[in-house]
Amino acid sequence: MATIGDLTRLLDQQTRTLHGRRADDTVQSHVAGWLILAKPVRRTIDALPVGGRKEKLNASLDAVLRPLAGGPRKELPGGLVPAGRLVDVARTTGAIADVLAGTSSSHHSLGLSGGEAVRLEASLLASLHVTARWSRSTLEDQTLPTTRYSLMAALNDLALVTQPWAMIPPSQRTSAFEHLRMPNPSAPGIEGAVVAWANEAWQTLHDRYRVTGWVMQATAGTVALLAHHTREAVRREGAAHGMRSAEVDQIAGTLATATRAWREAAAWPPGLRLGGSTEELRRLTTGIRESFDAEPGPSLDAMRHVLGVTHPVALLQASIMERLVVGHELWIHGVIPDSHGDYARKWQRVPEWSSAGKHLAEAAQAGWAATDQAAKALTVSSGRVAPSLPLGWPPACHQAVRVPADQRAPGRDLSIGRGLSR
């Protein structure tokens, strides 16, 4: 699954190679192209947590993009094919917007906001600046004055509004957002196993009738296992990723604390329980262990991603554990009187006066605090973001062969890149 870093590199490559005019670069094809491109740009800008009052900060940009996204007053002719290179840029920008929207819940919790968002905005708007200038240059010697002049004016404005961003050197635009990618439960290896597990654990922990002692122990133990492997990956690859030695030590130390605390939270004494069974979560928990057995030593990029995916589950486990203890919802094995007045050892709800399980809740809170600290430090660490995919990805970047409607074979079109003609 492509990271935002892969997509920004692809966008950069797509815009750097924009030059000259092809046969499909007509005024109307560019109007249609900007109609498609302006929308994902606005979506991306909206999704970036830059802080402050965004509607005011982005007012001038939005004022230029809105008419481009709205299209001309006069309807475009039917069958018009949008300019191919604008469509490519739009597709990549749309993918960035999708990843931002799909990971929005973790932006704030992972400390991704403010300056990091501004850097990504700079990457995007610098590419948009180049695209606007190129698009304008292709229209200069064409006729159709009314449309041309209104589009040229909009492109002039867009190039001016985005110029300051384009002046920021690329080396200053590297953002922690570049680590982000859409969680994919079908991904091979540890990533897919953890995403599927985290989805199921999230749902199970949210359903009070499915929360059991086993679920709480298995969740805590799995987070401990992931923290342990992330620590190993930081130790192994941190320096190669450009992390400073002190940074590696600090993050590895925090992850060791997280592992210890989560292990403690998973060590329920045998005399404490909460009944029930959860087969699906058991299967997915086993899947994570098997992934580590099959591919020992997963990469730091992979572990950074899965720790981000685990982050909300860890918080939920800690808060549910606190609720179980505070609400005396656990069961304890102890001596209680029966109906005949005799005493026997049985399972019973934790009495009001007891604080049984408190140490487990405290361990989970400590585990959460360390996991949170480590996940944030890993996300915004000085380490470089290694490309996870080669340039030229994805296959949808290849232009689909467009066949007129009356010449198409009946049935579904299986071409990957057919989206825009539909």
Added chain:
Amino acid sequence: MTDTTLALALGHVRNAVWQFMGNDQPDGLTLGLECLDLEALLNPGDIEPAVVAPEPDPAGSLDAAQRLVEQIPSDVAPAAWALLAAIRSKLG
């Protein structure tokens, strides 16, 4: 009788989980998770586990569990036998 034996076996497996998670051995975490898996495989019907005196170490707890489940083979899922054997072989 069967439920009582299974409850006792479960008690030993729960002791092993507690002992593995609580020790500071590097492989204790993985073995603890495997014992949790075993507990779930042995107890699909959610019977109440017995609380039994812990053996000196997790290996002792798993040996005790093995002896008990051998008395009720028809009540034990095939996957549980394989997992129990795998954990015990890792302990040597």
